Amino acid sequence: MSDEKKSCCSNETGEPTATRSAAPMWIIVVTLALLFTGGLFLDSHGGWFDKNVYAPYQSSAQLESFQPKSGAAAAMARGKSVYEGVCGICHNSDGTGKPGQAPALASSEWVTAKGINRLAHIPLAGVTGAIRVGGKDWNLNMAAMGAALPDEDVAAVLTYIRTSWGNKAEAVTADDVKKVRSEIGKSPQPYTGEQLKAMPE
Amino acid sequence: MNSAENNSVCPNEIDASCRVPLLVLFGGAALWLVLGLALGIVAMLSFHKPDMFADCPFLTFGHAQAAANDLLLYGFAIPAALGVTLWIFARLSQAKLALPIVPVVAANLWHVGVLVGTISILLGFSTGHPWLEYPRGASVLLFAAFMLIAVSAVATMGFRLNRELYPSHWFLFAALLWFVWSYGTANLFLVCNHPPRGVVQAVIGWWLTNNLIFVWLALAGVGIAFYFLPKIAGKPLASSGYALFGFLTLVFFGTWVGIPQGAPVPAWLPTVSAFGALLSVIPVFALGILARKTVWGAKVPCFGGPFCFIRFGMLSFVAANLLYISEFCPRASRVLDFTWFNAGVTQWQLLGFAGMILCGAIYEILPRVMARELPFAKLAKLNFFLFAGGTLLFVIPLLIGGVEQGMKLRDSNIPFADASAVALKFLRISTTGQLLVLLGALCLLLNIFVMTLQWKLGLLKTVVVVVKDSLVEGSAYQPLPCDKSACATLQRDEEVKP
Amino acid sequence: MKTGFCVFLAAFVALGASWLGLVFGPLKQLGVATETKILQSDDKWPVQRTGDATLGLQVYRANGCAACHTEQIRQTGAANELSLVNLGVHQAADLKDFIASLLGTMPELMNFSNAVAGNLAGWDGKLPKVIYSGADDTVISLLGDKLKAVGVKTEARVVATGADIARMGWGVRQSVAADYLYDQPVQLGSLRAGPDLANIGVRSPDLNWQLQHLYAPKSITPNSSMPAFRYLFTVRAKVGGQSSPDALVLPKEFMPAGNLEVVPTAEAKQLAAYLVSLKNNAPLYEAPFTPITAAK
Numbered sequence: 001m002s003d004e005k006k007s008c009c010s011n012e013t014g015e016p017t018a019t020r021s022a023a024p025m026w027i028i029v030v031t032l033a034l035l036f037t038g039g040l041f042l043d044s045h046g047g048w049f050d051k052n053v054y055a056p057y058q059s060s061a062q063l064e065s066f067q068p069k070s071g072a073a074a075a076m077a078r079g080k081s082v083y084e085g086v087c088g089i090c091h092n093s094d095g096t097g098k099p100g101q102a103p104a105l106a107s108s109e110w111v112t113a114k115g116i117n118r119l120a121h122i123p124l125a126g127v128t129g130a131i132r133v134g135g136k137d138w139n140l141n142m143a144a145m146g147a148a149l150p151d152e153d154v155a156a157v158l159t160y161i162r163t164s165w166g167n168k169a170e171a172v173t174a175d176d177v178k179k180v181r182s183e184i185g186k187s188p189q190p191y192t193g194e195q196l197k198a199m200p201e
Numbered sequence: 202m203n204s205a206e207n208n209s210v211c212p213n214e215i216d217a218s219c220r221v222p223l224l225v226l227f228g229g230a231a232l233w234l235v236l237g238l239a240l241g242i243v244a245m246l247s248f249h250k251p252d253m254f255a256d257c258p259f260l261t262f263g264h265a266q267a268a269a270n271d272l273l274l275y276g277f278a279i280p281a282a283l284g285v286t287l288w289i290f291a292r293l294s295q296a297k298l299a300l301p302i303v304p305v306v307a308a309n310l311w312h313v314g315v316l317v318g319t320i321s322i323l324l325g326f327s328t329g330h331p332w333l334e335y336p337r338g339a340s341v342l343l344f345a346a347f348m349l350i351a352v353s354a355v356a357t358m359g360f361r362l363n364r365e366l367y368p369s370h371w372f373l374f375a376a377l378l379w380f381v382w383s384y385g386t387a388n389l390f391l392v393c394n395h396p397p398r399g400v401v402q403a404v405i406g407w408w409l410t411n412n413l414i415f416v417w418l419a420l421a422g423v424g425i426a427f428y429f430l431p432k433i434a435g436k437p438l439a440s441s442g443y444a445l446f447g448f449l450t451l452v453f454f455g456t457w458v459g460i461p462q463g464a465p466v467p468a469w470l471p472t473v474s475a476f477g478a479l480l481s482v483i484p485v486f487a488l489g490i491l492a493r494k495t496v497w498g499a500k501v502p503c504f505g506g507p508f509c510f511i512r513f514g515m516l517s518f519v520a521a522n523l524l525y526i527s528e529f530c531p532r533a534s535r536v537l538d539f540t541w542f543n544a545g546v547t548q549w550q551l552l553g554f555a556g557m558i559l560c561g562a563i564y565e566i567l568p569r570v571m572a573r574e575l576p577f578a579k580l581a582k583l584n585f586f587l588f589a590g591g592t593l594l595f596v597i598p599l600l601i602g603g604v605e606q607g608m609k610l611r612d613s614n615i616p617f618a619d620a621s622a623v624a625l626k627f628l629r630i631s632t633t634g635q636l637l638v639l640l641g642a643l644c645l646l647l648n649i650f651v652m653t654l655q656w657k658l659g660l661l662k663t664v665v666v667v668v669k670d671s672l673v674e675g676s677a678y679q680p681l682p683c684d685k686s687a688c689a690t691l692q693r694d695e696e697v698k699p
Numbered sequence: 700m701k702t703g704f705c706v707f708l709a710a711f712v713a714l715g716a717s718w719l720g721l722v723f724g725p726l727k728q729l730g731v732a733t734e735t736k737i738l739q740s741d742d743k744w745p746v747q748r749t750g751d752a753t754l755g756l757q758v759y760r761a762n763g764c765a766a767c768h769t770e771q772i773r774q775t776g777a778a779n780e781l782s783l784v785n786l787g788v789h790q791a792a793d794l795k796d797f798i799a800s801l802l803g804t805m806p807e808l809m810n811f812s813n814a815v816a817g818n819l820a821g822w823d824g825k826l827p828k829v830i831y832s833g834a835d836d837t838v839i840s841l842l843g844d845k846l847k848a849v850g851v852k853t854e855a856r857v858v859a860t861g862a863d864i865a866r867m868g869w870g871v872r873q874s875v876a877a878d879y880l881y882d883q884p885v886q887l888g889s890l891r892a893g894p895d896l897a898n899i900g901v902r903s904p905d906l907n908w909q910l911q912h913l914y915a916p917k918s919i920t921p922n923s924s925m926p927a928f929r930y931l932f933t934v935r936a937k938v939g940g941q942s943s944p945d946a947l948v949l950p951k952e953f954m955p956a957g958n959l960e961v962v963p964t965a966e967a968k969q970l971a972a973y974l975v976s977l978k979n980n981a982p983l984y985e986a987p988f989t990p991i992t993a994a995k
Contacts, residue, residue, distance in 0.1 A: 015293055016431035018368055022442035023487070031450065031483050038476040045475075045531075047468035051728050052985040054875055055468040055531075056776050065836045066777045068738065068857045068982070068989040078840070150848075247926050248892070251916075255927040262892075262926065263763020329760035329884035358703060365701060374703060375710035382714055386722060391884070397730035400876040402885045404729070408721045412714075452713035457721065463773035465874035465887070466729070473720065535862065539769050539891040610891065613865035617894045618922050624892075625924065 075171070079160025082153045086145055087123075087161075095165040102142070103133035106165035115201030116158065116172050120180040121191055123147075123154060131193030141190065151177040210297055216570045218297035219288050222304035222353075223570050224653055226284035227563050229312040231646040233276025234556070236319075238639040241269035245632045248625060259323045267334045268322040273551050274332065274413065275343060276315045279380070280308065281559040282421040283350050286373045288566050289428050290354050293370065294361035300353045307349035314342030330391050330406045332413060340388045347384070351377040368444040372424025375452060376417055383412040400466055411459025414547060415481075415525060418555045419451055422518060423488050425562050426511050430492060433508045433565070434499030443491045451484035458526070462534035471531075478529035485526070489519035505582030510561025513589050517553035521546055524600070536611060541624050542603025545631075549596040552638060557588060560645060567652060576651040580644040587641030594634025602627030735877045738982040745880050748976045755973025758966045759886060762928070769888035770897045772979055774873030774986070775861040781831040781839045785852035791824035794851065798830070801845055811838045827854065856989040868902035869895050870979040872986040878979065893925055898979040907948070909971035910963050915953040931967040934959050 047053030050060050057063045069077050084093055090102035097104035105111050110119055110133060123146030130139045146154045151174040158177070162169040244265035246253050254260045283304075291298045298304070318335030321327065327334035335343070354377060358370060387409035391402055431438045438444060457477025460470045492515040503509040524546045527533050537543070564581050568574055575581050602624040609620035734743045748756075759765070786794060798819060802812035811831065818830050831838060843853045859872040874897050879885045888896075903909060911918060914932050916925040932947070937960050946960040955961065963971070982988050 015295070016367065016369075016428055016438060018431075018438035018441035018444065020442070021440040023440065023446035024443070027446065027483065027487055031480070034480055034483065038479045041479075042472055042476050045468060046472040049467070049469045049728075051467050051876075053468050054465075054774075054873060054985055055462070055471060056774060057468065062834075063985070063987075065834070066779065066857050067984070067987050069836070069840070069855065081840075248924055251924055251926040253926070255929040258762070258930045261762065261928075263766045266766050267763055325761035327761065327763065329765065329886060331765075331889065355703075366703065366706065370703075371706045371709075374706050378707065378710045379714060382718070386718065390722070390726075396883065397726055399729060399732055399879045399882065400885055400887075401725050401730040403879075403887045404725045405722055408717070412717075449709060449713075452710055453716070456714055456717035459721070461889075463771070465771050465878065466725070466876060470721070470725065535773070535775065538773070539889065541890070543889060606891075611862045613862060613867075617866070618920055618924075621892055621924060622922060 075156045075159055076163070078153065079156035079158075080164075082149065082157040083160050086149070087157065090142075095161065095167075101140070103131075103136065103138050105161050106167060108134050108167075110196075111161050112167050112169045113201055114169070116170075116176055117180065117201055118196050118199050119158060119162075120154070120172065120177055121184065121196060121199065123149075123157070124177070124181055125184050125188040126190030127193070127196070128190040129192040131196070144188070144190065151175075151181065210295060212292065212569070213572060215291045215295070215297050216288075217572065218301055219291055220570050220656075222287060222298065222301060222308060223284045223566065224649075224656075225305055225308035225312075226280045226287075227567070228649050228653060229308065229315075230277045230281040230284070230559075231563075231642065231649050233272045233280075233312075233315060234642045235639065235646050237269050237272030237276055238635060238642055240265050240272060242632060242635050242639065244269055245628060245635065248628050249632065258325065264323050264325070264327075267327055267331075268319050270332065270547075271322065271334055272315070272319060273556075275318070275335070278418065278421075278551060278555045278559065279347075280311055281563060282376070282425070282555070283347070283354070284308075285425050285559065285562045285566065286376070286421070287350070287354055287357065288570065289369055289373065289425065290357040290361075293363075293367055293428075294357055296357065296360045296362065298353065299356035299360055303353045304350050307346040307353075310342050310349070311346035314339045314346060317342065328392050330387075330402065332410045333387055333391060333406060335392075337388070337392050340384070340392055344381070344385060344388065347380055351381065367428075368438060368441060368448070369424045369428040371445070371448050372420045372427065375448070376420035376424065379412060379417050379420060383409050383417070400464075403464070404460065404466060404470065407459040407461070407464075412456055414550055415458060415522065416451065416455045418550055419455065419484075419488075419518065419522065422514060422555050422558045423447075423451075423492075426492060426515050426518075426558050427495075429507065429511050429562060429565060430495050430515070433511075434496045434501055436495060436499055439491055439494035443487060443494075447484045447487040447491060450480070450487065454480035455484060458529055460529075461538055462529060462531045463538050471529075475529050475531060478526045481526055482523070485519055485522045489515060492518075505585035507561035507565040509585050510557045510564070510588070513585075514554050514556075514558035514561065517549060517557060517592075521549035521554050521596075525550065536607035537603065538607070540603035540607040540610070541599045541627070542607065545596045545599030545603055548599065549592065552588070553592040553596060557592070560584065560588065563645070563649075567649065571652055571656055573652065573655065575648050576655065577644070577648050581648055584641045584644040587637050587644065591634045591637030591639075591641060595631050595638060596634070598627035598630040598634070602631070729876050732876060732880060734880065735983060738984060738987055742981075744981050744983060745878055746976075746978070748881060749972060751969045751972035752976040753881075753973075755969035755971070755976075756882065756886070758970040759973055760884060762970075765886040765888040767888075767890060767892035767925070769891050769895045770977065771874040771887050772863045772870035772872070772895060772897045773861055774859045774864060776859075777834075777987075778832045778858050778860060779834065779836045779839050780829050780856045780858055781843055782827045782829045782854050782856070783846075783851060784827050784854045786826070787850035787852065789849070789851060791822060795819050795822065797849065798842075798846075801842070805841070805845075807841055808838060811835065815842070832858075857987050859986070859988045863895065868898060870898040871990075872979065872982065872988045874979060875983060875986045877983055877985070896974065896977055898977065900975045900978040901980050904975055906968075906971045906975055909974050910967055911947055911949060913967060913970065914947055914961060914963075915949060918950050918953045928967075931964055931970070933962050933964055935962060936960075 045055065045058060047057065047059060053060055053063055057066070091097055091105050095104060095106040110122070113119060122142070124144060125147070126144040127142040130137060146157070154177045155172045155174040158172040161167065162172065243260050244262050247262040258264065287298055287304060314335070318339030321336050321339060322334050326336050328336060355374070358374065387405055390396060390405050396402055427438055427444065454477050458474050458481055460466065460474035462471045462475065464471055496512065501508050528537050528543065528546065564575065606620055606624045609615045609623055734745070736742065737744050799816065802808050802815055811833070814833055815831050822828055831842065839855045843855055846853050861873070863869050864871060913928045915927055916923040934955050937958050940958065942960050943962060945962050947963065949961065982990055
């Protein structure tokens with residue numbers, strides 16, 4: 001029982017101290033390099049904080065490209081690509097038309113009409129002369145831009161313009177287009193505005 | 202306790218002021234360590250003999266493993282670290298522990314909380330969130346107890362004579378805030394009546410797990426190591442600027458790690474964690490290098506003493522945390538996720554790093570605080586070898602088995618049962634390691650228990666003698682008056698004895 | 700750092716930043732989620748669980764099943780696939796030449812000629828045949844249209860790929876946040892000592908199978924390391940020599956001897972109902988795939 005007889009400081013060193021010196025430069029450089037590399041990684045794999053982008057998808061555009069395209073979605077995608085390739089050059093990719101070139105399709109009564117008969121004749125045969133679109137008078141020529149396209153593509157692009165840019169109208173099927181095409185026959189002349197108005201809707 | 206004192210308080214008075222709080226904290230911690238390891242072994246028995254607990258719900262793997270893990274963290278690591286923190290703060294302040302009754306009450310509250318929590322898990326009332334399984338009553342007790350101990354620690358730190366902070370102050374003080382905020386937030390959101398819907402619960406759980414197992418243990422363990430390594434080696438800490446760099450990079454980058462790479466959450470969350478993990482390599486290396494520089498060239502014979510514990514702990518800090526960080530590399534996570542690798546790394550962090558450092562600190566502190574030698578000094582040295590060998594034997598088969606399991610899981614032609622069976626033979630070796638660690642923990646428990654008993658018997662004898670000789674002056678059991686001039690000599694007789 | 704306040708500030712800012720980023724951010728982004736729609740359908744996702752299944756989740760939690768099982772499927776890739784389904788009037792050999800000529804002449808397809816040619820090399824004419832599987836979706840529609848024009852029927856599909864998905868029945872796409880909307884608490888799991896359960900309701904939809912597996916896993920998988928959960932069942936005497944309708948039908952080695960039967964407790968039934976409700980087979984916007992509509 002000699003514990004109590006121990007001197008109070010028999011086995012005591014002082015409290016530890018720290019040498020004043022700075023961190024080495026190399027580790028700071030490595031830290032900055034890792035920060036940069038990590039930043040690049042965050043940029044490429046982070047999906048930019050989008051709540052729908054899950055790994056392995058790396059961006060919302062990439063996720064969009066993997067959405068299954070069938071049925072209505074496929075038709076819209078097809079219609080859009082046909083429009084941009086064929087019609088958008090004159091009618092503008094947002095459907096607002098170009099003055100002196102082509103009337104607007106957005107909010108056009110020809111596009112959103114309940115029946116598709118008049119509308120379908122336009123790309124299949126073309127338009128010439130005076131025509132009133134959305135309160136404005138136009139007097140230009142449009143070639144039969146859709147004459148060479150298959151029925152599905154014409155249907156898709158008509159559906160696309162009828163449902164985009166605020167337009168709300170029913171879709172056009174390939175059969176509708178086929179019917180109109182058979183009525184027109186081969187190598188039709190472009191229609192005038194009055195002829196179109198005279199047709200059933 | 203008066204900061205207006207001009208003279209520093211003699212170390213043995215500081216130690217004596219810490220005696221009761223530390224005994225409650227360390228004693229409970231050692232007990233929970235033994236129980237946690239034992240429950241962990243019971244849990245693994247379900248793999249060696251699957252139908253062992255077919256009729257007993259309390260000890261199935263699902264119950265026992267969760268209880269064991271929580272016992273290791275909340276039962277052992279946190280109270281032990283708090284006890285060491287109180288003592289280190291008191292010593293660095295060169296003042297007695299402030300408000301000494303507060304940690305005693307708090308420590309008892311803490312242990313009650315751990316007891317209630319453990320029994321709840323075994324009975325099936327766990328919350329279902331990993332590392333947060335204690336139901337609300339127990340977690341409130343833990344939170345309150347921690348706050349109380351933190352108050353006492355901060356007060357002690359506030360009363361320091363030398364106003365300049367030593368690096369250990371930063372780490373341990375930050376650790377106090379860290380637990381309060383992380384544990385409080387996680388419980389507030391998850392263990393309540395209206396938790397958020399859906400996978401956010403898992404995100405908050407992962408945030409908490411990382412902040413406790415990686416950052417908190419690192420802050421506490423490194424803070425404690427940076428106190429003892431220079432003290433025992435007799436050299437100053439190699440560089441305070443380096444320590445500051447390590448501290449700042451640890452707190453700023455380390456806390457972002459945690460979201461697993463394959464998690465069912467938007468891509469930005471795992472990417473941010475991978476970014477944090479990449480950057481966390483810096484503090485792991487920096488603090489490891491600093492520790493190495495501090496002890497390099499020090500002639501300290503080891504033979505299983507506290508210095509060995511703490512050195513092993515710092516080596517484990519670097520190794521285990523590098524492996525932890527590697528789990529967050531997207532390519533590696535495809536193989537390592539959902540395997541025994543994660544379990545192995547966590548146990549290495551808990552036992553190999555935090556456990557070793559805390560044990561070494563306890564063995565260093567206890568003789569001072571109790572003013573007597575360890576009753577079983579040889580067992581204390583055996584403890585080191587049991588812990589070191591046992592931890593490696595426990596952890597490394599889990600790591601290897603996990604990698605094998607992960608590689609087999611990647612190949613969809615291998616049936617699942619075969620892929621998971623590949624880990625079973627590794628688990629056998631691993632459980633043997635666990636047994637060794639348990640034996641080491643028993644050495645610790647025995648030392649603390651017998652020391653407490655001796656002290657209590659001594660107190661009893663003092664009371665008896667004082668009652669008998671109440672009129673006699675100069676009773677044999679009064680403590681010696683302190684001779685401050687004798688404190689100037691440096692002596693380390695504990696380590697010299699082989 | 701000189702003062703305690705500086706340390707406090709550094710720790711506060713550091714932890715505050717990660718709290719904002721990893722707790723508050725996800726709370727605002729994911730914690731306010733509501734039901735979502737299944738892709739190309741008006742059905743809601745996730746499907747509300749029955750009462751028994753909701754209680755079963757609590758049994759799952761209480762027994763710590765998440766300690767050995769995960770409920771999350773990972774995905775490491777996605778592919779747009781174009782397959783030939785019906786060759787019409789053509790033969791395999793001349794179709795190969797036709798496709799090769801398309802690849803050579805169309806500028807949009809030139810980048811993919813190696814991929815497609817590689818798929819067609821060594822094709823013995825068996826259908827269906829995947830001729831392109833990759834990230835690009837425009838080549839699918841281009842090639843598909845051209846083939847359609849010559850009377851070949853093709854099918855375009857989006858498939859999710861990954862080691863988890865390759866395991867039959869484990870899932871057809873990754874788990875996403877929407878799958879866990881009604882889980883309280885979410886039991887994602889972190890160890891696969893046992894197989895993943897995200898799609899177990901599709902893999903093993905029979906309640907009796909689930910109950911048998913809980914009572915005696917070895918009766919279904921002889922080398923299973925899953926413990927038997929006999930405490931979820933009651934072994935009792937047959938009433939009047941007849942088995943009750945609830946009684947488990949087990950192989951002889953696992954049936955209790957004598958006039959005894961094994962009846963699941965309420966907890967076992969709830970747990971089985973929960974397991975059967977775990978499904979991961981609906982395409983969502985954030986986890987798209989083309990469902991296989993034809994019967995297996």
